[in-house]
Structures are given as structure tokens and as C-alpha cells.
Amino acid sequence: MSQLIGYKRPAPGTQPNYLHAPYQSSIKRAPGKPLVKLTQTLSEITGPVYGHDRVGPLDNDLTKQHAGEPLGERIVLSGRLLDESGRPVPHSLIEIWQANACGRYPHPGDQHDAPLDPNFTGYGRAVTDAEGRYRFVTIKPGAYPWRNHHNAWRPQHIHFSLFGPSFMTRLVTQMYFPGDPLLPFDPIFNCVTDQRARDSMVSKFDFETTIPEFALGYQWDIVLRGRDATPMENK
């Protein structure tokens, strides 16, 4: 085998812990015992080259999936998928899902008393281009209540799923909107203790992305784990 170069572990505080008591569902679902430290092998540094061939030309426009237009504030959301060195991650699958403008998901588990929108599913996918860029057209999701604690509301957010070049770069996260008054109160947002890491989940309003007479634009770059500086083994 040639030399294997592994992926760096994120710095302490920049990723959530599994157990975060203010997020009640983590209490019975976080591992009870410490994780076993594993030096990455060929099995870890490889990973699926997946889904890039399953994306149609309209899959990144969540406003064009039904007969009519969904209700709500139309937005354009774009950015780049990068590694820690700032290098673009090209041709990689991005999947997103979100609530409708009223804060409701078309899901049997969502019992929030807010209307469904027959013209909005809230699911999209895209593949990054050669420069790691992606772009979605969608509707700004609504905030919604959840039962984590008294008067608990989730800030407006969009779920993102990313792959990158390795199973080690796999990431599922949530993107938030700037100035959302619910952010300081959200246990899922605040489970990340490093403020810079927390703020990196918040998109930026962007006039360059905004389309006159059509939609506000937001920019959000996503950074995946980068490579170690040195190979793990020599053979």
C-alpha cells in the first residue's frame, strides 16, 4: 500500500459532546462509556463516492417540485464546501431538508398545529461543482415549537448532509439565519461551546446572492475535516 494520510480530529469545544443534558433526548441516547480511540485504517480514510449521479437539474429548487408555488419568503442559498485548508470539495452530494414557511414538516411525527403546504416538501439535493460551490432555491423555514422544555422553540434552520472524500468527512449539521432571536435559547445550537464554531453554523445575508425583484440571498460555507500533516504508516 502507498502511504495513508488520515483526517485530523477537530479541536476541543468545536464539536458537540454526545451528552448535552439541556437537549433532553441526548440523555438516553449518548454512549455511556468512553469511545475507543482508533487510528484510522484504509477502512476509515476511504468512503462512499455516492449520490452525485442521482441529482437532477431541478433537485436544488425546492420551489419547483409541485404544481404550484409554495407560500413563504423565497430565498437563494449558496456557498462552498471546503476542507480545513480552504480547498474546495468538488462533485460531492449535498442533501437538505427543512420545515415549510409555517414551521411544519410533512412528516407523521410532526403534530405542530400549523398548516402543511401542498406545494412544499422541503427536500432538496445538489452536487458541488468543480470549485466546491452549491446553490439552492427554497423558502425560508419557519420556527416551530418542540417539547424539550417549557416554551421551547427551534430557531429557523435547514438540515444539511455532506459526504466529502472519506467516511471520516461525513457530516450532518444545521444551518441557521443571522439575527434569529431564538438562537441564544436553543440547546441544539448552544451545545457547541466554542463561540466561533457556533457562529459558523449561521449563514450571512448577501446582496451579491440576492436576486432583484425575486429573492433574498444567503451565503454559507461548510468546512469538512481536513488531512493530517503526515502519513500514518510507511510500507
Add this chain to the structure above:
Amino acid sequence: MTLMPTASATVGPYLHIGLVPLSVNDIAKDASKGETIIISGRVLDGEGQPVPDALVEFWQANADGKYAHPEDTQAKPLDGKFTGFGRVPTDKEGRYSFTTVKPGAVPGPGNSLQAPHIVICLFMRGMLKHLYTRIYFSDESAANANDPVLGLVEDAARRPTLIADRTAGKAEYRWDIRMQGEGETVFFDC
């Protein structure tokens, strides 16, 4: 330039909307060689209750022990359209199941050989970032005994949590994931 990796967040309760459209529960149909096997089991929380909103992703080598990835430079053949990747959600009873081919052995650190295994990436509501674990096979006991990664699990009594049990007379394996308590699955920091 050094950037900070974006923080992880839970898939939440509505993961099915975003992650099931591209789910894949049978990758054996893309393989031209190897033994077709079914692996199934349950995902259970700290109280032994089923987790109905989890997602199991799996990644493995083909029957020859070759990953369909550019960084696997072994002189072994790829197998047609076999990707080695799939994903399945759990059902209301916390059950998952997928069909694949049994992977071949792959190289480990130094000159070691790893026993046949599948890498698992686990997501669920209530988990703020995904977890990695591995599935080994009960009918590979000699290879398992020399596996460098199983050997990292200092408490040998926990190693069986990584080994799927083959059903007698069938090409089927049973493997449960337990988040906490007795029989808690070994998860890896990698």
C-alpha cells in the same frame, strides 16, 4: 489558511424527509462475486427502548477486500457497480436490515491484516453528532482474534458487541446496537 470544521448537529426527528430518498438497502445486487448476506437487528436506547428515528449507514470493501475508492491502491479488482455503501432507517420497532456481500479482508496498520468487517456510521434524533462502529462476523473467529482494531478494545468482554451472529444454516446475521448499559456497543473515536 486553516478553517475550523463546521460543527455537527442532530439529524432530528424528521431525518426521513432528507435522508431516506437516497437510502439503499441492497447492495448485493450490484456485486458479481461474494456471498450474499442479510444483516439485521435493532437500535436500542439507554432504557432498552427501540430507537425509531435512527439511520444506519454502512461502508465496506468488496468480496476481494478492495474499496471502491481512489485511495485504495491495492492490486485487487473492483467489482463492477458495487459501491460498498448503503443506508437504512430504523422502523417503529427500532429495526434495520440490509443486504450486501460479505467483504474480504483488508490491510491494517503496518503489515497486519484486518478481519472482514463493515464500518457503520450511526445517526439518530437525540445524537448531536454521528457515531462510528464496526460489524465483524461470528464465523471469522480466527481472523477476529488477530484483528488490530478489535484488539484496541481493552475490555475483551466488550468485543462481542462488534460481532454479528450468524444464524445457523442461513446467510443471515444478527447485530444489535445498544447505546448504554449492559452490552453497550463499542463506538470508536476516529
